[in-house]
Amino acid sequence: MxxxxxxxxxxxxxxxxxxxxxxxxxxxxxxxxxxxxxxxxxxxxxxxxxxxxxxxxxxxxxxxxxxxxxxxxxxxxxxxxxxxxxxxxxxxxxxxxxxxxxxxxxxxxxxxxxxxxxxxxxxxxxxxxxxxxxxxxxxxxxxxxxxxxxxxxxxxxxxxxxxxSGPGYVFEIARSYIAAAEALGFTAETARSLVLETMGGAIEMAARSDQDVAELRNSVMSKKGTTEAGINVLRRDGQLDDLLRDTTRAAYDRAVELR
CATH class of the missing domain: 3.40.50.720 (NAD(P)-binding Rossmann-like Domain)
Known part of the structure; x- marks a missing residue:
């Protein structure tokens, strides 16, 4: 062929x-x-x-x-x-x-x-x-x-x-996450390793599991623990949900324009 x-x-x-x-x-x-x-x-x-x-x-x-x-x-x-x-x-x-x-x-x-x-x-x-x-x-x-x-x-x-377009979103989230790790005092190399291994392991675990990702999230949290403190910030006023909804909508709208 x-x-x-x-x-x-x-x-x-x-x-x-x-x-x-x-x-x-x-x-x-x-x-x-x-x-x-x-x-x-x-x-x-x-x-x-x-x-x-x-x-x-x-x-x-x-x-x-x-x-x-x-x-x-x-x-x-x-x-x-x-x-x-x-x-x-x-x-x-x-x-x-x-x-x-x-x-x-x-x-x-x-x-x-x-x-x-x-x-x-x-x-x-x-x-x-x-x-x-x-x-x-x-x-x-x-x-x-x-x-x-x-x-x-x-x-x-x-x-x-x-x-x-999704890999672009993931890479941008990883970039921001790595920057946050550096802000806590890790070197750029260590921050990158920590973040990418954490994200990779979590995604692989979710892919292998039959549990809903919300259930998996809850399995990491203990009441008034460190994860709950971080998740409360991520979920503040629904900002993360709104941001990702707007992100995918903008990409879809652009695809429609290109038709």
Whole structure:
């Protein structure tokens, strides 16, 4: 199978590394940035170098704002029976199909832990897609983590707000938590280790447990103890709930704007 990857930034590169290890396909990448690419990949600088070639699948990995300018140049490179798979946030299957000769389009919304095989991938297939297109997209997703097929495109944009953008929220929370540990007197190196190991252990414990996370939280607290004192600050006036609700809503609203 011949697959073309248009764009190879952080997300596209992370997924490509997993695909190269697990998929029986030959990958060609279009990458103008000069970013180092993994071995086993053919690289070209633009569509001009691909004249006369056809690909069984073309993966769209450019920024959503670049799609109207970049992707029409690739509209004639799709082989008969092929499909486009877009990992660009927000840009709808309908808008993509309008740019790409009404070809079959699947949206695959990953997140950055694809690099370690722990991506949460949401998928939605446009109306022109056949079972073989869905099977290919499912394989692309499961090679990098879990695959969740969604019934409508709005649900995919909501998943983007929670999971697609989610690692960014987690990293920002970790950054703030590390800064708080430093403010208590730990070195930057020790603060980072303490926070990341604490967060990693807690998340793994929650993932392995059947208990509700609120129950797990309560299991850490003793009446008038240190954890309760900290939790009372975190939950003051519902500020944390409001902040995360506003965070995911802002990401979802932006995904809607990009359609």
């Amino acid at each position: 011949e697959i073309l990857l248009v764009g190879c930034g952080k997300m596209g590169g992370a997924m490509l590394r997993r695909w190269l290890d697990a998929m029986p396909a030959r990958f060609t990448t279009v990458n103008r940035s000069g970013r180092a690419l993994p071995p086993g990949t053919e690289h070209v600088a633009g569509h001009e170098a691909l004249a006369g070639r056809r690909f069984d699948a073309i993966i769209i990995a450019v920024k959503p704002q670049q799609i109207p300018e970049v992707m029409p140049d690739y509209a004639d490179l799709l082989a008969d029976g092929g499909c486009y798979v877009s990992i660009a946030a927000g840009y709808s299957t309908g808008s993509l199909a309008n740019l790409l000769n009404n070809a079959p389009v699947i949206r695959l919304m990953p997140n950055l832990p694809a690099l370690i095989g722990r991506s949460v991938n949401g998928l939605f297939a446009g109306p022109a897609c056949a079972d073989l297109h869905r099977e290919l997209a499912d394989q692309l997703a499961r090679t990098t983590g879990m695959a969740v097929w969604l019934d409508d495109e709005d649900e995919l944009d909501r998943l983007t707000a929670v999971a697609g």
